[in-house]
Amino acid sequence: MEDLKKLYDAILTGNFKSAKEITQQALAAGADPQAMVQQYMIPAMDEVGRRYEANEYFVPELLISARAMKASLEFIRPLLIASGAEPAGRVVIGTVKGDLHDIGKNLVAAMLEGAGFEVIDLGVDVSPEKFITALNEKKAGLVAMSALLTTTMNSMKTTVEAMKAAGVRNNVKIMIGGAPVTEKYAEEIGADGYSTNANGAVALARKLVAA
């Protein structure tokens, strides 16, 4: 469908007004929401991620593309839910207890959403109990934790421990990220994976869900 190439372009260039208009028109004309997501939106966000990794796109470009993607998804999501389409996975995401820095977390959440995941965003300063409650309620298979500070990073460890104590650790895959976080740290605290950036987080989430 030629018109929907414009949806791809609108997301790639971060034009949320046109993403919204094209989506409304396409849906009114009877386009298949699932196909719109799979064939245009996810590829557009994949390309955004590729450009980010290649230093062609930076944080502002990611943000405007994510905004365009969300503007479109707002109309598509209810239809997907009504049709009973399963998301690529369910992710509970938040910055850990004590950490209020959420731009990285928001980018990861947006990229995951753009990749077809259902994202349950708990926001900032999320306690271990809150993570656990959300995991139980939403039956999510993935949890994503973020921290910017070396001082708050330790909350990731306590959250993993709390998940073990609550008996939910083995039901989920845990991914972590944030400025001071490393692969080594992920191993140390018993997380399943780590990523340096939002695009890598999508690849990691896909891998963990497939595992």
Place this chain on the structure above:
Amino acid sequence: MYTRLHIDGVLHINPERTVTHFPGDPQADIWGIRRTAVQYGTGSYDEFANHPLADFTTVSGEYEPFLLYCALRGMELAMMDLLVDQEFAEAALEHIFRHYYALNERTYELGRGRVDITYVAEDLGGQTALLFGVPEIRRFILPRQKKMADLARSHGIHVFYHTDGAARDIIPDLLDVTGIEILNPIQWRCPGMEREGLVRDFGKRVIFHGAVDNQHTLPFGSVEEVRTEVRDNIRIFAGARWICAPCHNLQPVTPTANIIALYETIHTDGTL
């Protein structure tokens, strides 16, 4: 009515008002001024009820205009503005910049030769790459930084520049446009910030400040790892100029022994 009075009507033109009151104070207008209706018998006038600048004595603040813009606007909107609401971003940054420029000018005048170094800063680097594209940095950030640095230079003051993260791609601009003399904090674990490359490419033109890792080595490394890092720095920066410092404020999780090791090692091994 106009016809009866033989007059023309007046059409008012105003910008669309998106903000109608002062943040946090619905009773106040965008300037923070509240009004009270004062009755005069047959009607009322809205009279000023407070004067927000009445207690004003002076202004202060650190110089990171875009950071302040992020605080005012919200970080995500502020960043998107650089691409999609450029006029607004430009206007706001110009106001913020002028405030700091005037503040610094007055400070230098009052300092009369007693100020050695001034801080010009903006975080341009993230953990793995620049936060913004080079075109946006060149348009929004660098021209104002240059004016700020020129002001310092005209008073004989050295320009100390701070940007976190992976800022390698913008360092040539910082040297050529802004005209920085000291670069902080050299997060050498970030891509492109490897110390050897920085010394090779910029060592003749800038003094490095920092370079003792504060994300891994200082908070989580051993005393020996801290010592090794300081000694590595002494060796790598030998062909350039380096001021030893942690890459950021020492974090509360940093073991005291590591802090002592940092300063002891530079004292014992760093003597020229």
